[in-house]
Amino acid sequence: MNKNSKVLALKYRPQTFEDLIGQNIVSETIINSIKVDKVPNAYLFTGIRGIGKTTIARIVAKSLNCLNGIQNLCKEKLCENCEAISNSSHIDVLEMDAASKTGVDDVRDLIEFSKYGPTLSKYKIFIIDEVHMLSKQAFNALLKTLEEPPEYLKFIFATTEIKKIPITVVSRCQRFDLSRIKSSELFEFIKKIKDKEGGNANDEALKLIVKISEGSVRDALSLLDRALLSVEKKNELDLNTTQKIFGYFDKSQLINLFNLILEGNENKVIEEYRKIYDQGVDPKVFINDFLEIIYYFKNINSLTLESTNFSLNDDEFKKIKKISDNVNSEILILFWQFAIKTLGELEIVSNQHLSIEMFLLRLIHLKGITPKNDYKDSKVYEKGKNKETDSNILNKIINKETINQIKNVTQEKKIKPGRQIEPKASVETDIESFQQLIEICSTKKEMKLKYELEKNVNLVKFENGRIEISFNDSLDKDFVKNLSAKLLEWTNQRWIISFSKRQGEMSIKDKEQNKKRNLIHDAKSSQLYKEIIDLFSDAELIDVKNKDKTDTTND
Template structure:
């Protein structure tokens, strides 16, 4: 095949240790072991796709069988052995794909073949790619030969799934974990390839290729090949063209989308998303990019422009920094949780596009219920709540939506606060048992509220002291948890004592008694009796009172 007709990933495949990028430590270790004549029975290379596992396996095979010996490995002018190994035609170097030869019979044939020494080189070498695909029986058949092979026999394994290989096999190999290629190294590499191919591409377009490839050299070269082929002769690949080719979009659009979400502008948010969607961006790609930008919003103050790995330019970096200073970290953490959940939902909905739109609207409404850094104490006072150092904004639902135009639906859904409202100053003041329950509700202490309602009978309540009786279902850590929370909320220690008096029945029991009474009274009504005339087997199971609770 003409070298010019090869795809770039094959055309520029490294042939020597010096050609490798990003794996300097691995290269030096292997070269030193060969020079010291301490060659292991088996090498095991593991890492993500496209970072050089099979390539290094072939280079190791060349180094072991090079006719120029270890002191002067072939570099440009290959010897007969190195040339044959590079062309996969050497009689003593057998490459096997474990994905297509997984059975124990294949391994037995391999072992049988290994009994014969090399014909024209120092070592007989078996390169097994995707070795994790071998069956359990095949691995077991290989164990003994792997542990004590003949001196002339060497194994080289490559895998992307190291956890699927039995530990008994891994322990018999010299393992090398290949790392992802750093963005700067990969960028410089594909820039050189572009120049060798006389291609025209801007640095921003190449940086996008680096980002999409996620540290894989093969992916980066394949993307570069695709981009250069898709352009007309003499035309330069710029960022906009690259985004269209690879289905990616300008990150500044996503940053402005975030800003509109924080402002609560529902119309502009949907318009911005549809504009992105019309560029051919798939919903899952959108969500993953959304998560990435969300990460930058949360951690922008601890990052530098260089550490974003070409994901952001200087304008985008500064814009995120500007917007993030107005947003509370807790809002961003909630956004992250909702986004992760939506990513899972995309697999079960038929129209992912509509699901994304609903997701964005949920974020707008969610943002409206969580105070941001701009909210002052007097704004919280309007809702009957004054915050203290322990009062988390995630535990408060405002009656008024902040920094957002509320829809009619939102107005209907927000319920007025309870008649029983705790007095909250710098320390929360709790003056009654009902106020204690209300604080538990505000603070999201659901378990504590449940224990107080169902398993506790109140005997006496006064400032700093609660006297109770309880049933057998009370949690053993109840007193310790309640004491800790009261100290946290009120900044004073409370005495919780047990009484021999039964005290008032629990709130839950009160509700049960009241419900029974309502049902009994309803059964005496003329309406219920008239119902039984027509439906003799009717049974009254629930009654809802229209009267207020205190009546």
């Protein structure tokens, strides 16, 4: 294959320790161990994707088997061994993907193959990628050979899930934890690659690519490849274009939105958010970026521009610092809590866009949002009255039971003056208990409602104008709407029906069944039952009824 036709992640894959970025300590340790001939039986490389685990494994294999020795490792003109290892075709260097060969039989074949010495080089080397995918039996089969292999045999393991590898295996390896690549280092690296490829992209676009890659070199090169292919060479790849390509938006928009929330400007908040939404931003990406901005507002005084990993530019950093001077920390913590809750809501709502808008409106209306300078004048903090601290507000809002309740939308509709619908009932009915409600359903021939109340509803709390319930999975989806309408019709007042996470009382039907089981149990303990069973051994007691006290019929 023509090298120029390769994707950037393969084309610029490091071939020597000098080519590696961000793993200097690991490189130096391995080189020194080879120089003094203290090569471990097995290497174990662990870390996130795309930071060089498999690449380092191949470089180690080349370092051990290079015909020129460790002091004169091949760099440009490769020897036969280094060339073959680079192409994954060396007879003494076997690469195995544990994701596809996980069984004990595969490992036994490996061990059997290891009995024969190397053919063309000093060491026979087994490179096992994603080694955590091996089965428990496969690991057990490998243990003895791993601890005392022949002098010519070396193992190199790579994994992203170190915790899934048995400790007995880890303890037999020399472990190296590869770190994420620093943002500044990765930025300089992809900038050089961009120049080599003749790409036309400004620094802000490259910084966004670095941010999205989260310290992974492979991800950064793949994103750069995609970005450069998305624009013609005569056009410069700028930040705005890069944001559109990867579905990200300008952080300054989010900072402006945040400021509008603090000002309490509903219309402008929704207008600003819809501009962001129209750019094709995923709601989850929006919330995660919003959380990131909250973090910066909360901790801006302890951060430097470099520590934000290119998430902010100079102007954005200064703007956040200026706004944060007038925002209390407890408010930001409150924002964080609501943002986390909204992430959960996105999993259950069909229109996530509407959920985000309601989230932003809730932030505006949170009680206690006042700038630091206005605290003494705030009603919430006014001296001599019922004072509440920020932490109290936080606990009150987060723990408020109404957060865990679901109200039917029809209960919240406002009826315009002069157009109020008159209830159908001509005579108001007082309903003072749950049992009375069931009886009225029976009287009014509302058998479906009666059935739902008895079978699928557990009462938590009943008071005038309000019913709090829990329910099972069989509850009709229109139950709340139908019951609300009937209660309005019968009592000439609106009732609030709310759902609670508390279990509540046992349903009417369950109570009846429980009572029936107790009666049958008591009856089976009676002497009469025992006498009947003695006479009719196959008899079965299926029901018990209490005899009417007024019944004078002879037995």
